[in-house]
Amino acid sequence: LGHELLGLLLGVEGADRLGRVLERGIVGVALDLGDDGGGVPTLVALVHLAADAAVALWAVLPRFAAPPRNPNQALIFPRKEAPPMDPRPIGVFDSGIGGLMAVRMLRHLLPGEPILYLGDTARMPYGDRPAGEIDRLTGELTGWLLRQNVKALIAACGTISCNAGETLQQLPVPCFDVVTAAAEAAAQATRNGKVGLAATSATIRSGRFTEEIERRTGQAVTAVPCPLLAPMIEHGAGPDDPALAAAVAEYCQPLLQSGVDTVVLGCTHYPLIAELFTRILGPEVTLIDCAGEAAKAVAEAMKEQHLLAEGNDPAVTEYRFTALPPQAARQTARRMLGEDFTPRLLPLEKLTAFSTE
Ligand code: DGL
Secondary structure: OOOOEEEEEEEOOHHHHHHHHHHOOOEEEEEEEEEOOOOOEEEEEEEEOOHHHHHHHHHHHHHHHOOOOOHHHOEEOOOOOOOOOOOOOEEEEEOOOOOHHHHHHHHHHOOOOOEEEEEOOOOOOOOOOOHHHHHHHHHHHHHHHHHOOOOEEEEOOHHHHHHOHHHHOOOOOOEEOOHHHHHHHHHHHOOOOOEEEEEOHHHHHHOHHHHHHHHHHOOOOEEEEOOOHHHHHHOOOOOOOHHHHHHHHHHHHHHHHOOOOEEEEOOOOHHHHHHHHHHHHOOOOEEEEHHHHHHHHHHHHHHHOOOOOOOOOOOOEEEEEOOOOOHHHHHHHHHHHOOOOOEEEOOHHHHHOOOOO
16 A cells, blocks of 8 residues: 545535545545535545555546635645655664664654664774775775665765775765765754864864864854764763863863864763853853764755655664673763663674675
8 A cells, every 4th residue: 555645625515426436446545524614525635545546536626616606615745656665774873873873863763664784893993094095995885785675775884984085985875874964954043153073083183074064154163073982982972981071171172172062972972961061161062963963964965855664663773893892881872862772793804805794
């Protein structure tokens, strides 16, 4: 059965014609008797159509559609061709567990979408590596995900988004990164035009995130590399960890001095310690979660491009890591996801081998 929804507002005369259509196989009918505003009773029908029933309906439509006594009496929203559904998973990847923030938002917005997550925990952090190396590692991650037949990819990592352009731009499926949506959200959120960016060294060095924000605000961004944060978070440090708190306090100094009112957390690991940033920057500073913003944009784009599986049941998310996260990091990951999860090992040799596993 198709799941197209056809809304009809019919004059009473149309009711018996509709009855005939119903006999020919329309399913899921909701009827409501109303008034057309001019005292003429109308029948409002919301009809779920099977494909052949739609044809049957079109066959009788002209008879009650024209001429309407009142223009409101025959409002017809024509059935479009049923968009193709795509049951393949969405591939989400990061150097480690940071991308799980994107998974959480995606699962919330698109519960029927299967997701295949890949975290390169064995080679994390990426944030201190040269761009060429990040691009090469990204090629391995995307190569494996493509062999698992993903329909779209999300680079849920600021470092990869800013340093692996060569690989990301040549993929055979739609690929989304975390930069554009976060820059857009920051430009919307700022009131004084002063935006800060906290991210890995490689992200700041690339200049890409900064440019995308500055293009929208017209003001210089205060960009702060925070090399210690992602590895500490990856190993399980949370907002109550004194060493992590001290590192955040130090990284926030330039942000406080420049009077920013909005800070982009440009590394997908950082939203997990957002409360630490707020504690130091103050509640009046808006924090932008780049992973969450990206996931929202992806959900919109995939709906528009008819890329969704449109399953009605909650779909499976599979979590693969090149090294199984230690216990503390699993706790962190659970907090990120807001639920339990089962990480499965993907040994590095399988990542690079030509296999579908
Ligand atoms: N989640 C990555 C990012 O968004 C972590 C960086 C790293 O591996 O150093 O940048």
